[in-house]
Amino acid sequence: MAPMTRNQSPGGIPTEEVAQYYKRRAEAEVGLIITEGIEVSHKASSAYPNVPRLDSQKAVDAWKKVIFGIKEAEGAVIAQLWHCGGFRKIGMEPDPNIPGYTASGIVRPGKKVAHAMTIDDIRQTIDAYASDARICEEIGFDGVEIHGAHGYLIDNFFWNGTNIRNDDYGGSIKNRSRLAAEIIKAIRSKVSSEFIVGLRFSQWKQQDYAAKLAHNPDELKDVIESPVEEGLDFLHSSMRRFWESEFKESDENLAYWTKKISGLPTISVGSVGLDSEFIDMSASASPTNINKVIDDINKEKYDLVAVGRALLADYEWVLKIKDQRLDEINPYTKEALYKLY
Numbered sequence: 112m113a114p115m116t117r118n119q120s121p122g123g124i125p126t127e128e129v130a131q132y133y134k135r136r137a138e139a140e141v142g143l144i145i146t147e148g149i150e151v152s153h154k155a156s157s158a159y160p161n162v163p164r165l166d167s168q169k170a171v172d173a174w175k176k177v178i179f180g181i182k183e184a185e186g187a188v189i190a191q192l193w194h195c196g197g198f199r200k201i202g203m204e205p206d207p208n209i210p211g212y213t214a215s216g217i218v219r220p221g222k223k224v225a226h227a228m229t230i231d232d233i234r235q236t237i238d239a240y241a242s243d244a245r246i247c248e249e250i251g252f253d254g255v256e257i258h259g260a261h262g263y264l265i266d267n268f269f270w271n272g273t274n275i276r277n278d279d280y281g282g283s284i285k286n287r288s289r290l291a292a293e294i295i296k297a298i299r300s301k302v303s304s305e306f307i308v309g310l311r312f313s314q315w316k317q318q319d320y321a322a323k324l325a326h327n328p329d330e331l332k333d334v335i336e337s338p339v340e341e342g343l344d345f346l347h348s349s350m351r352r353f354w355e356s357e358f359k360e361s362d363e364n365l366a367y368w369t370k371k372i373s374g375l376p377t378i379s380v381g382s383v384g385l386d387s388e389f390i391d392m393s394a395s396a397s398p399t400n401i402n403k404v405i406d407d408i409n410k411e412k413y414d415l416v417a418v419g420r421a422l423l424a425d426y427e428w429v430l431k432i433k434d435q436r437l438d439e440i441n442p443y444t445k446e447a448l449y450k451l452y
């Protein structure tokens with residue numbers, strides 16, 4: 112299951128309904144659940160209401176219940192750790208005086224509207240990821256996925272459209288990947304070697320769907336190499352349409368190249384089981400492209416496939432696909448964004 116923010120955790124605390132929502136999917140053979148983004152325990156991480164956190168005993172206890180339900184159903188669960196970066200605005204909870212944090216004060220290319228992080232800010236943020244990952248291991252998550260995609264904080268550092276720093280965290284692709292690498296390193300120093308640590312990244316940004324961190328496989332190597340060297344266990348290549356070719360002169364997608372370059376288990380994602388692409392929230396569900404996913408996995412082009420919206424609408428999606436009960440699948444509609452089916 113792909114990580115999907117549900118905004119149903121008032122005060123940062125996942126409710127009983129949230130726990131049941133995840134448990135239903137584990138019972139229906141969703142093998143690995145990556146949770147919705149959990150805001151890291153840093154003062155500027157939040158940009159949306161009712162997103163879960165780990166910063167209170169109540170929130171931690173509520174996550175224990177979520178994990179218990181998934182484990183009871185023999186599922187595996189990875190917590191996605193998220194810092195919203197420049198999507199935060201003055202006036203937002205919990206402290207309305209705190210602005211969005213970014214590499215260079217930039218959220219969209221050419222426009223300085225946010226706070227440019229100091230070295231101290233960077234250190235505090237890295238520490239927040241590491242201690243939250245430690246909590247995740249203590250309470251029974253199988254691992255963490257660092258959200259480094261879609262224009263949020265880590266991606267804001269990755270992307271030269273928003274990172275114009277001239278210190279060790281800006282300039283070359285390698286420098287722009289330093290924040291991600293240092294977060295992975297700090298996490299690895301606080302968790303056991305069995306605990307899974309992954310990184311999700313994307314070429315596309317919410318601010319610019321056509322943006323690219325890498326224009327060819329060599330540049331992709333520069334983006335992911337240092338995070339991989341710090342001890343990553345998997346990579347999650349976020350695409351809007353998994354069937355699209357990533358680089359010229361090859362039909363293969365971003366997950367294929369990520370696996371080939373890193374040698375790590377890689378997750379592919381993007382409109383699996385849907386007729387139209389991510390962002391078109393009115394997409395209807397029809398599993399026309401499942402055969403390609405199965406074929407790609409059999410050919411070991413990538414290792415896992417994350418399913419997002421199709422699983423929001425129908426928690427039994429996996430079972431129905433497996434049993435070829437395609438006409439019984441509840442189609443994805445916008446309502447699934449607001450309800451915990």
Ligand SMILES: Cc1cc2nc3c(=O)[nH]c(=O)nc-3n(C[C@H](O)[C@H](O)[C@H](O)COP(=O)(O)O)c2cc1C
Pocket residue numbers: 113114115116117147148191258260311349350351380381382383385388389417418419420421448
């Ligand atoms: C309602 C919703 C919330 C999402 N929240 C997150 C999130 O918290 N973290 C993240 O990395 N991606 C998030 N995404 C992106 C999904 O993980 C996934 O990459 C995207 O929906 C494409 O997969 P799909 O076409 O199977 O839905 C979200 C998507 C949706 C529809």
